[in-house]
Structure formats: C-alpha cells, structure tokens
Amino acid sequence: MSIITIEPRTDSAAVAMDALRRIVRALRSAHVEGRAIRGASMAQLFVLREVGKAGLSDEGRIVLASAPETIQERLLAAFGQLSAERQHAIAQGMDEWMSAAGLGQLAPTMFFEPTLPDLTD
Numbered sequence: 001m002s003i004i005t006i007e008p009r010t011d012s013a014a015v016a017m018d019a020l021r022r023i024v025r026a027l028r029s030a031h032v033e034g035r036a037i038r039g040a041s042m043a044q045l046f047v048l049r050e051v052g053k054a055g056l057s058d059e060g061r062i063v064l065a066s067a068p069e070t071i072q073e074r075l076l077a078a079f080g081q082l083s084a085e086r087q088h089a090i091a092q093g094m095d096e097w098m099s100a101a102g103l104g105q106l107a108p109t110m111f112f113e114p115t116l117p118d119l120t121d
Helices: 011-038 042-051 059-066 069-082 084-101
Strands: none
Touching: 011 042, 011 069, 042 059, 042 069, 069 084
C-alpha cells in the first residue's frame, strides 16, 4: 500500500483557492436565482448583453433593462480596473495554473451551461 503525500498549502494557495470558491459560489447562486426568477441563466443574460451591443429587438432591450448586472459583468469590470500589467499577470498565472493541474485542454464554456458532446472522437 502506498502512502499519498499531500504538500501543505501555502498562504498564496489558500488565497487563490478561496478566491475561486467565492467566484464559483457567486456564479452558482446567481445562476439558480436567475433561472428561478427570469427563466434565463446569468450566462444567457451575459451573452444577450454582448449581442445587444450590436443591436437587439425591442423585446430584447426590455428583458435586459430589467435584468440585474451579471457576475461575469462585475468580474470583467473589476478586471478592467486593474493595470494592464496586473491583468496580464493574473491571466498568465491562471493559464499556467490550469495547465499544471491538467485542465489546460478543457474547452472554456459558459458557467453552469450544459456542454455539448465532443464530436471530434
């Protein structure tokens, strides 16, 4: 029987994992709330807003006018307030972290949206 050794977490690792937990918690809560109240997920509202920048129907504009700001929009706005150097460092660090964890090849999808089967097999 082999013994698995787990390296102790550093303070930076704990901070990073806690940040991810907060993001996932906020996204999950918003997703459930959005589905229950509006019948649309936060990811769908986010995409609708992005499409809306190019023009939407009157019905689409009405839906967006009454919809709350999505977590994705809040995260992007806060990210945009950081310096370009900080943005690059975070993006590079996240990418390296995901690759080191063996997650670098996963296709990024919208949060909590069902994924389509991989048709490349």
